Amino acid sequence: MKIILREDVPKLGKSGELLSVKDGFARNYLLPRKLAVIANASNVRQLEHDKTVIALHQRKIRSSAESLAGQLSHLNLQIKRKVGEQGRLYGSVTTLDIADALAARGFEIERRAIHLPEPIKMAGSFDIELRLHKDVHVQIKLDVVDEV
Helix, strand or coil: CEEEECCCECCCECCCCEEECCHHHHHHHHCCCCCEEECCHHHHHHHHHHHHHHHHHHHHHHHHHHHHHHHHCCCEEEEEECECHHHEEEEEECHHHHHHHHHHCCCCCCHHHEECCCCEEECEEEEEEEEEECCEEEEEEEEEEECC
């Protein structure tokens, strides 16, 4: 049976793909859960229209992410924390702290867009990657200093 996926389905395909699956899988799993629709002529036409609308929307999002990346590329953030012996912090700096510091500077960035492999637990200077779009990444400088 030919179907069009309405949502991403793990190990099967992404939203908007035209696939051929076994009849029972489509009737018993995909169609009742509204994960897919049958690929008839009107649904295929609707899919083509939706693809163009989604492509235009994605271009807008990417261009706004690129302009934001241009503004952020020269940004130096500074976060003040209490520092103990040998430059270790009392606590840590997390993505929430970085998002708050960016918001204070006027940049509304989601926490999920801030790539921080692990919380920062030492004072110093760090390069932080912001993933604004799947194709747009920018590095910012973060200085963690003593709050004296």
